[in-house]
Amino acid sequence: MHLSSLPWVFLAFTFSGFSVAQKVTQVQTAVSSQVGQTVTLNCRYEVSWTTDYYYIFWYKQLPSGEMNFLIRQYSEQVNARTGRYSVNFQKADKSISLIISGLQLEDSAKYFCALQELTVLEVMGKAEQKPQSLIRESPTALGPQLKCTPAHPRREMVVLWLLHLWSGSEDLILNKSSF
Structure with a gap:
C-alpha cells in the first residue's frame, strides 16, 4: 500500500x-x-x-x-x-x-x-476558648462567640471553624471564605 x-x-x-x-x-x-x-x-x-x-x-x-x-x-x-x-x-x-x-x-x-x-494550606491564626469552671446561659440571640485574628492577614484566605466534641472528634461548623 x-x-x-x-x-x-x-x-x-x-x-x-x-x-x-x-x-x-x-x-x-x-x-x-x-x-x-x-x-x-x-x-x-x-x-x-x-x-x-x-x-x-x-x-x-x-x-x-x-x-x-x-x-x-x-x-x-x-x-x-x-x-x-x-x-x-x-x-x-x-x-x-x-x-x-x-x-x-x-x-x-x-x-x-x-x-x-495547588494551594498549600498553612495555619495563620488560632482561636481558642478557655474552659470555664462555671457554665452560664448566653442569650439565645447572641450565642457563644469566638474571635479569630490571623497573625498575618492576607487578601484571600479561608477560615474554617471546627467544633471539638466531648467524644474527641471534630466537626466543621462554619466555613468563611470572604471578608
Whole structure:
C-alpha cells in the first residue's frame, strides 16, 4: 500500500494557562501524521516559586468547539497513561509531552496544555476558648462567640471553624471564605 493512499490526521496545537504566575508554552503550531502512527505534542511550563505541587492537563477541542479532557499529570507522580494517551513528564526540565498512539481520523483537533497550581494550606491564626469552671446561659440571640485574628492577614484566605466534641472528634461548623 502506498503511503499517499493512507488517510492523514491533522493536529492543531495551541496553548492555555490559568493565571499570571504560571506560563504554558506550546511551540508546535500544527502536526500531521498518518492513521495508525504515533504523534508527540510538546509543552513547556513555568510555575510560581511558591509551589511544588501542580497538575498539568491535556484537552482536545473538537471542530464543534467542544473541549474534551484527555489526561492529567500530577507533579509528584510518574508518567500518566489513559488508553491511547500517555505523557512524558520531565519535572526538572518543566516540560511535558502528550503522546497519542494509534492515530485515528477523529484525532484531528486542537490540543491544549493547561496548568493548575495547588494551594498549600498553612495555619495563620488560632482561636481558642478557655474552659470555664462555671457554665452560664448566653442569650439565645447572641450565642457563644469566638474571635479569630490571623497573625498575618492576607487578601484571600479561608477560615474554617471546627467544633471539638466531648467524644474527641471534630466537626466543621462554619466555613468563611470572604471578608
